[in-house]
Amino acid sequence: xxxxxxxxxxxxxSQSLRDPYATFHQWFDAEDPARLRAKxxxxxxxxxxTGITFNVYGRAEAEERLIPFDIxxxxxxxxxxxxxxxxxxxxxxxxxxxxxxxxxxQEIVKAGRLPAEMIARNEAFLPHMIGVEPPGGVYTxxxxxxxxxxxPGDFFVLEDNARTPSGVSYMLExxxxxLQMFPELFSRNRVQPVQNYPTNLRRSLAACAPEITKDAPVxxxxxxxxxxxxYFEHAFLADxxxxxxxxxxxxxxxxxxxxxxxxxxxxxxxxxYRRVDDDFLDPLNFNPDSQxxxxxxxxxxxxxxxxxxxxxxxxxxxxxAIYSYxxxxxxxxxxxxxLLPNVPTWRCSDADDLAYVREHLAELVVKEVHGSGGYGMLxxxxxSKKEIADFAKKLDAKPSNYIAQPTxxxxxxxxxxxxxxxxxxxxxxxxxxxxxxxxxxxxxxxTRVALKKGSLVVNSSQGGGTKDTWVLED
Amino acid sequence: xLGKTANGLFWLFRYLxxxxxxxxxxxxxxxxxLTRLGDSASEWRSVLQSAGVxxxxxxxxxxVTKEAAINWxxxxxxxxxxxxxxxxxxxQNARLVRxxxxxxxxxxxxxxxxxxxxxxxxxxxxxxxxxxxxxxxxNTSLVRxxxxxxxxxxxxxxxxxxxxxxxxxxxxxxxxxxxxxVLLPSARAVGSALDNVQWETILRSVAARGGxxxxxxxxxxxxxxxxxLILDQRLPRSLAFxxxxxxxxxxxxxxxxxxxxxxxxxxxxxxxxYLAHEVDxxxxxxxxxxxxxxIALLADLAQEIEREYRFYE
Numbered sequence: 207x208x209x210x211x212x213x214x215x216x217x218x219x220s221q222s223l224r225d226p227y228a229t230f231h232q233w234f235d236a237e238d239p240a241r242l243r244a245k246x247x248x249x250x251x252x253x254x255x256t257g258i259t260f261n262v263y264g265r266a267e268a269e270e271r272l273i274p275f276d277i278x279x280x281x282x283x284x285x286x287x288x289x290x291x292x293x294x295x296x297x298x299x300x301x302x303x304x305x306x307x308x309x310x311x312q313e314i315v316k317a318g319r320l321p322a323e324m325i326a327r328n329e330a331f332l333p334h335m336i337g338v339e340p341p342g343g344v345y346t347x348x349x350x351x352x353x354x355x356x357x358p359g360d361f362f363v364l365e366d367n368a369r370t371p372s373g374v375s376y377m378l379e380x381x382x383x384x385l386q387m388f389p390e391l392f393s394r395n396r397v398q399p400v401q402n403y404p405t406n407l408r409r410s411l412a413a414c415a416p417e418i419t420k421d422a423p424v425x426x427x428x429x430x431x432x433x434x435x436x437y438f439e440h441a442f443l444a445d446x447x448x449x450x451x452x453x454x455x456x457x458x459x460x461x462x463x464x465x466x467x468x469x470x471x472x473x474x475x476x477x478x479y480r481r482v483d484d485d486f487l488d489p490l491n492f493n494p495d496s497q498x499x500x501x502x503x504x505x506x507x508x509x510x511x512x513x514x515x516x517x518x519x520x521x522x523x524x525x526x527a528i529y530s531y532x533x534x535x536x537x538x539x540x541x542x543x544x545l546l547p548n549v550p551t552w553r554c555s556d557a558d559d560l561a562y563v564r565e566h567l568a569e570l571v572v573k574e575v576h577g578s579g580g581y582g583m584l585x586x587x588x589x590s591k592k593e594i595a596d597f598a599k600k601l602d603a604k605p606s607n608y609i610a611q612p613t614x615x616x617x618x619x620x621x622x623x624x625x626x627x628x629x630x631x632x633x634x635x636x637x638x639x640x641x642x643x644x645x646x647x648x649x650x651x652x653t654r655v656a657l658k659k660g661s662l663v664v665n666s667s668q669g670g671g672t673k674d675t676w677v678l679e680d
Numbered sequence: 681x682l683g684k685t686a687n688g689l690f691w692l693f694r695y696l697x698x699x700x701x702x703x704x705x706x707x708x709x710x711x712x713x714l715t716r717l718g719d720s721a722s723e724w725r726s727v728l729q730s731a732g733v734x735x736x737x738x739x740x741x742x743x744v745t746k747e748a749a750i751n752w753x754x755x756x757x758x759x760x761x762x763x764x765x766x767x768x769x770x771x772q773n774a775r776l777v778r779x780x781x782x783x784x785x786x787x788x789x790x791x792x793x794x795x796x797x798x799x800x801x802x803x804x805x806x807x808x809x810x811x812x813x814x815x816x817x818x819n820t821s822l823v824r825x826x827x828x829x830x831x832x833x834x835x836x837x838x839x840x841x842x843x844x845x846x847x848x849x850x851x852x853x854x855x856x857x858x859x860x861x862v863l864l865p866s867a868r869a870v871g872s873a874l875d876n877v878q879w880e881t882i883l884r885s886v887a888a889r890g891g892x893x894x895x896x897x898x899x900x901x902x903x904x905x906x907x908x909l910i911l912d913q914r915l916p917r918s919l920a921f922x923x924x925x926x927x928x929x930x931x932x933x934x935x936x937x938x939x940x941x942x943x944x945x946x947x948x949x950x951x952x953x954y955l956a957h958e959v960d961x962x963x964x965x966x967x968x969x970x971x972x973x974x975i976a977l978l979a980d981l982a983q984e985i986e987r988e989y990r991f992y993e
Contacts (some may be wrong), residue, residue: 254790254794255787255790255791255794256783256786256787256790257775257778257786257790432772432775432776437775441775441778441779442778444779445778445779449779450681450682450685450779451778451779452682452684453684455684456682456683456684466682467682467683467684467990467993468681468682468683468990469681469682469683469686469835469933469989469990471990
């Protein structure tokens with residue numbers, strides 16, 4: 207519809223085909239919809255067979271679910287990607303500098319650019335990390351930056367994921383599936399590859415090994431276990447990197463190193479890519495009830511005996527209250543203007559902002575500062591009066607727990623539905639690797655798509671799906 | 681390699697082997713029931729005993745009927761050794777050790793699981809039973825084939841094989857344990873119709889009927905069957921064959937060590953004391969005691985492997 211206010215990545219706002227989609231469009235027009243429907247089913251079978259499922263918490267094994275996959279790719283031009291990736295790189299550099307600063311001299315606070323209580327009172331701030339120098343100076347070895355788009359050149363960062371960003375296995379398997387199903391599309395388009403990610407990840411992690419490392423660094427992936435919702439991804443990454451997948455009960459501290467129990471005794475680990483939250487990492491230093499971590503790993507870490515990726519305490523950088531200061535943070539540490547803007551954000555801890563948010567709840571998206579997965583948030587325009595009134599009570603009870611943002615006109619990408627191609631809203635999570643030699647961003651990332659017509663919530667826990675994301679070589 | 685991974689591979693292959701053996705026991709039981717040559721209830725009872733699930737069945741179900749026995753053996757999740765439970769457990773172990781499997785192996789296991797979910801997730805009608813068991817056998821064979829064809833020959837492979845052959849030896853020994861009385865020399869040299877059915881049952885349970893007739897001739901009797909199942913190195917389900925495979929994989933795991941591992945010593949003892957004799961010596965010793973002792977020693981060997989290769993601690 208011409209009155210549609212949303213920017214469609216294939217058709218723009220004026221129904222004229224955009225360049226990156228030209229070849230795809232030609233192909234699609236010549237395709238038989240019945241064949242495509244069969245392909246869509248084939249894709250699901252492939253996913254099921256390879257076991258790319260996520261577990262639903264607290265359910266039996268029969269409850270492994272597929273994240274719906276849409277066979278229509280999302281396509282970005284090389285130039286669009288170049289601009290976007292420069293902005294992401296700048297932001298990730300700033301995040302690492304910020305983390306180093308707040309766990310050392312806190313110059314940003316001294317300079318008056320960030321209120322002291324944003325750190326002191328922040329639940330994600332980890333006092334154990336004060337003065338700790340992580341190997342190679344890297345805090346966030348793996349970052350996922352969630353980006354949304356509202357126009358041809360208008361990208362915004364919606365969220366930084368600096369703890370343990372997930373979803374990269376979907377990026378890789380989506381591509382694998384597309385290559386199997388539509389080889390002809392890849393012959394006609396020059397799509398930049400994503401398949402090097404596991405190799406790059408292993409090299410990047412190895413490059414962050416502590417000085418104590420002898421020979422080739424031993425890397426391992428730490429998973430909470432087979433019942434974790436992202437277990438598939440943990441196993442997938444360990445497998446693709448060719449490293450061991452360990453759980454807390456495989457590990458113990460031996461002679462000042464964290465070591466894994468092998469069939470021939472204990473072997474020290476140099477770099478641990480942990481997919482376990484800070485809280486559960488070390489029952490001696492954090493949550494004493496944790497069965498998922500390793501008793502004493504924090505002491506080994508502080509003594510330089512192991513690299514933990516991402517470093518403990520990085521959560522403070524993706525905290526949603528800190529998010530609103532990101533433009534200042536980028537400027538403070540890089541001396542440059544941010545290349546990628548934030549979404550305008552009201553901090554409900556601030557009295558004026560809170561007053562505005564209270565007045566405009568029906569127009570805004572309100573999120574918990576520490577929330578994720580699309581839980582505990584209010585989408586004003588989609589909420590009932592009662593939902594809004596209920597949410598207002600929660601907001602008043604603990605304003606500092608919330609931020610608010612305008613409802614964005616997220617871009618749409620054509621998606622395969624029963625009625626043919628229909629526009630659906632998307633976001634994008636590019637994956638970034640950081641090591642002492644630099645920053646690498648895999649071209650593309652994970653596109654999440656809200657499959658329900660008109661919906662703006664892309665989270666898989668809320669009915670979202672995924673798409674293969676192409677960056678063309680221009 | 682992680683002790684946990686060794687454990688997972690070991691049990692993955694134990695469960696697959698158990699699923700396949702139980703499926704074969706069901707087929708054999710069903711065949712006897714259909715040919716109506718034996719007393720059906722007592723045959724099903726001995727099938728349940730061979731599968732090692734009799735006490736649990738008796739406690740849960742009580743009366744033995746064909747339907748109850750088949751359901752318990754085939755798909756009851758209350759029976760941790762039912763075919764369906766074994767396939768689920770195998771797949772759960774496969775997820776646990778996903779990094780130690782090739783993609784082909786994982787897909788074969790996962791599709792075995794998906795087929796089992798579809799076929800065994802609900803009541804199986806009698807007419808569907810043969811097809812259902814055939815699919816299952818083909819699925820587990822595919823896993824074995826993918827393992828053979830794609831897995832690196834190393835530590836991981838050794839643990840997979842140890843699980844397979846310990847389970848298989850145990851299964852064969854249990855079949856003998858339950859049916860030993862029909863093999864005793866006091867039974868007539870030329871069997872009655874009933875004896876013949878019993879012998880046939882044993883051979884079918886280890887998928888060895890054809891090979892046996894071919895090699896031992898038409899007049900062969902219980903002494904030959906006993907020899908075949910215990911001592912014949914050519915039969916992939918005989919105790920001697922399984923022991924030889926176990927020895928090969930234990931040796932390979934111990935490569936580079938000057939001294940034999942404790943597990944090797946235990947296996948060596950089984951070989952010397954139980955598998956280095958003529959079949960008559962076994963009858964002289966007492967077939968039942970002989971089998972009972974072997975079952976206990978195999979369990980002890982499995983525990984030694986768990987301990988020595990740090991499966992749990």
